[in-house]
Structures are given as C-alpha cells and as structure tokens.
Amino acid sequence: MTTENSKLKTPAIPSNAIHETNFQFDGQLSFYRGKVRDVYAFPDRLVMIATDRISAFDVVLPRPIPYKGQVLNQTAAYFLRATADLVPNWLIDVPDPNVSIGLKCEPYAVEMVVRGYLAGHAWRQYRDGHRTLCGVPLPDGLRENDRLPQPIITPTTKAHEGHDEDISREEIIGRGIVSEEEYSQLEQYALALFQRGTEMAARQGLILVDTKYEFGKLDGQIYLIDEVHTPDSSRYFYADTYTENLQAGQPQKQLSKEFVREWLIANNFQGKTGQTVPEMSDEWVNQITKRYIELFETVTGQSFETAPEADPLNRIETAIRQALTNA
Structure with a gap:
C-alpha cells in the first residue's frame, strides 16, 4: 500500500x-x-x-x-x-x-470489457432504465456499485477516432468481426484474466471493479496486447470501506480515472459536440499525478x-x- x-x-x-x-x-x-x-x-x-x-x-x-x-x-x-x-x-x-x-x-477490432460491479458507464446506463447492456441482461433492483451476480463481458468496438461503441456478442459474430470460435476463446481469456486480477487486487486490499482487455493474433496464436489492469483501463475500489459506503449510499473510495471523468462532468463536459474542456489548473494536474502514483504503489x-x-x-x-x- x-x-x-x-x-x-x-x-x-x-x-x-x-x-x-x-x-x-x-x-x-x-x-x-x-x-x-x-x-x-x-x-x-x-x-x-x-x-x-x-x-x-x-x-x-x-x-x-x-x-x-x-x-x-x-x-x-x-x-x-x-x-x-x-x-x-x-x-x-x-x-x-x-x-x-x-x-x-493484428489486433481484434473489439475490446473485451469485463465488469464485476455495476459502476461507471454500466451504472449510468442502468440508472437511465436500460436492463440489457451489450446483449447481457441485468436484474432489477440493483444499486450503484453493487456486485453483479457474476462477472459479465460488455464488449465495445475499437475506434481509432471518436467514441468506442457498445456491441453485443451476437453482433460481433453476426457481422463477422470475430469468428464464434475465436470470440469464445477471447471470452475465456478475459474471464481468466479478470479472476487473476481480482485475486491480485484482493491481496492489496482492493476490489477490481471492471477493466478492459485487448487481444491480437500472430501466426494463428491469440495474444494479450496493450495495457492490463492500469488506471486507464481499470477501476478499483478500496475493500475496507466498500460495504460501509454501499450500505450508506455513499460514493466508493476508488483508484481509477473515474475521478477525472467526474470532474469533467461537474464542469459540464462529456465529450459532446459544442462542449469545451474546462481549464486544468496546476493544482488539479498535480492531484491527478498523485492519484496515478498512488494507484501504482497500491496495486x-x-x-x-x-x-x-x-x-x-x-x-x-x-x-x-x-x-x-x-x-
């Protein structure tokens, strides 16, 4: 820690x-x-x-x-x-x-997002009334940051420019983006990686909430590529305050980039047309640096x-x- x-x-x-x-x-x-x-x-x-x-x-x-x-x-x-x-x-x-x-x-044109808890983008979708995310049904009655019955995969398209978009397993296979056989292997790898990341996080007093994995192929072999379990690709909660904060309806203490997104939202920016990025002060930049270093040392x-x-x-x-x- x-x-x-x-x-x-x-x-x-x-x-x-x-x-x-x-x-x-x-x-x-x-x-x-x-x-x-x-x-x-x-x-x-x-x-x-x-x-x-x-x-x-x-x-x-x-x-x-x-x-x-x-x-x-x-x-x-x-x-x-x-x-x-x-x-x-x-x-x-x-x-x-x-x-x-x-x-x-050769990278696959999808990112494998694995979620163990209802947080971030998934929560915002759920809060707005959606009960299916990327083709995965979600039960009624969940609260923000609730643990899901089991980890789910909510893939996104991999955009070089603009926004990544949610997509379902059926769409990926049906559109020929990834074959069914290879996609099944990607799912197995993603869930195994998430389980390992969950175990490693627990040893450091953390909960791995959600993360994304990217895969590529070389000479017929699937490889894990790009970053893994970093603050840009993952969200962590502190385990010792999770239950107390959940029961009290309080925000979770977390290590991730979500605090940057929350600051932007509070300053009326969500990447939409016509919106302007708020000014980033030296103090705010230094705070982000400290949070990133904290994540490295903690995880x-x-x-x-x-x-x-x-x-x-x-x-x-x-x-x-x-x-x-x-x-």
Missing part, C-alpha cells in the same frame, strides 16, 4: 511532461499516435511509448499529466508478467520507464521511483535505439 513516506515524496509538476514524440528509427515502417500512446511499427514488433497525455470521454485533454505514462507502462508490464501463464502476451522488453517493445500482432505493492526528469525525450530515444540494436 502507499506509505506516508511515498506520499511525501510525490514530485512537484516538472516542466517537461511528455506530450508527444516524433522519432524516426531505422527500419521503422509506420507511426501511429493514439490517445495516450505513440506507436512505432517495425516488421515484426511494435515500440509503444506511454506519453503523459490523458484522455476522457475519448477526448485528449489539453495538459499532460507528469509521470502518468510511466505509471501506465510499468503497471501494464507488472500485470503482463504476472498473467503470462494464463495467456501469451505481446511484451518482449521494457527498455525505459515509458517504453514497451513487443510482438506486432503493485512497489514503491514508485520517478524516471529522470532531464530531457526525457532524449532518454527515451536513446533507450529505444539501444534496444532495437540489441534485438
């Missing part, structure tokens, strides 16, 4: 948070800039740089969050290594705190060691070039 000393060491905002990269490497085939990651493609592998960009409601917010990329990258690497016995994954090397290098897989049980602040772009580029040379 996060210690008092680690809280005291939480860094002030550096002036050189990583907003974007623009490298050119020997053998590089293409470059793709996602909401958070900059991805450099090579014939047989990908180099993913976790920047400090932050997105919510599928919109990249105007200010980067110092150390967020490092938190995402190192959290993902931690869980990829801890689940490699369940499903093969893409990770080969982590040459820098912000960089992962892995196998170049992994490890102390967070900040990467060197001086010239991070040069540090990252040098590490990648050396890793590619040694590959």
Whole structure:
C-alpha cells in the first residue's frame, strides 16, 4: 500500500511532461499516435511509448499529466508478467520507464470489457432504465456499485477516432468481426484474466471493479496486447470501506480515472459536440499525478521511483535505439 513516506515524496509538476514524440528509427515502417500512446511499427514488433497525455470521454485533454505514462507502462508490464501463464502476451522488453517493445500482432477490432460491479458507464446506463447492456441482461433492483451476480463481458468496438461503441456478442459474430470460435476463446481469456486480477487486487486490499482487455493474433496464436489492469483501463475500489459506503449510499473510495471523468462532468463536459474542456489548473494536474502514483504503489505493492526528469525525450530515444540494436 502507499506509505506516508511515498506520499511525501510525490514530485512537484516538472516542466517537461511528455506530450508527444516524433522519432524516426531505422527500419521503422509506420507511426501511429493514439490517445495516450505513440506507436512505432517495425516488421515484426511494435515500440509503444506511454506519453503523459490523458484522455476522457475519448477526448485528449489539453495538459499532460507528469509521470502518468510511466505509471501506465510499468503497471501494464507488472500485470503482463504476472498473467503470462494464463495467456501469451505481446511484451518482449521494457527498455525505459515509458517504453514497451513487443510482438506486432493484428489486433481484434473489439475490446473485451469485463465488469464485476455495476459502476461507471454500466451504472449510468442502468440508472437511465436500460436492463440489457451489450446483449447481457441485468436484474432489477440493483444499486450503484453493487456486485453483479457474476462477472459479465460488455464488449465495445475499437475506434481509432471518436467514441468506442457498445456491441453485443451476437453482433460481433453476426457481422463477422470475430469468428464464434475465436470470440469464445477471447471470452475465456478475459474471464481468466479478470479472476487473476481480482485475486491480485484482493491481496492489496482492493476490489477490481471492471477493466478492459485487448487481444491480437500472430501466426494463428491469440495474444494479450496493450495495457492490463492500469488506471486507464481499470477501476478499483478500496475493500475496507466498500460495504460501509454501499450500505450508506455513499460514493466508493476508488483508484481509477473515474475521478477525472467526474470532474469533467461537474464542469459540464462529456465529450459532446459544442462542449469545451474546462481549464486544468496546476493544482488539479498535480492531484491527478498523485492519484496515478498512488494507484501504482497500491496495486503493485512497489514503491514508485520517478524516471529522470532531464530531457526525457532524449532518454527515451536513446533507450529505444539501444534496444532495437540489441534485438
């Protein structure tokens, strides 16, 4: 868990948070800039740089969050290594705190969202009267943050631009997005990963509420790709206050990006046309940094060691070039 000393060491905002990269490497085939990651493609592998960009409601917010990329990258690497016995994954090397290098897989065009509790988007849909989510029926009488009878999978389309959209298992198979045989395998993998994540979270005094998994295929083999059980892809509650808060109808103490979404909603922004992202003060940016570091230390049980602040772009580029040379 996060210690008092680690809280005291939480860094002030550096002036050189990583907003974007623009490298050119020997053998590089293409470059793709996602909401958070900059991805450099090579014939047989990908180099993913976790920047400090932050997105919510599928919109990249105007200010980067110092150390967020490092938190995402190192959290993902931690869980990829801890689940490699369940499903093969893409990770080969982590040459820098912000960089992962892995196998170049052909991604499936869906994200496997697994939910163990009625929270976030699922709750908002339920609150508005929907009793079926992505083709999955939900019972009447549930409260916000109630544990579901069993974990459910609520897949979404994987949009390169704009909003991901809810989709059902039947639609995915019927439209030929994924074959029934492969989709069944994705479901098995996703539920096994969620169970492992639930067990690991419990050991740290947390509840894994919901998360998403992305998969790809290479040479006929399915691989787990991208991030796993990070604050951008997952929601955690603190176990010790869960029951008390639920019975009192109080918000759960949680570790996730949901607090950013809630702040945006409170400031009249949900990514809709005509809405403007509210101003992000230094104090608010620093608060987000602290929450991300807290999540890393809490979910992994490890102390967070900040990467060197001086010239991070040069540090990252040098590490990648050396890793590619040694590959």
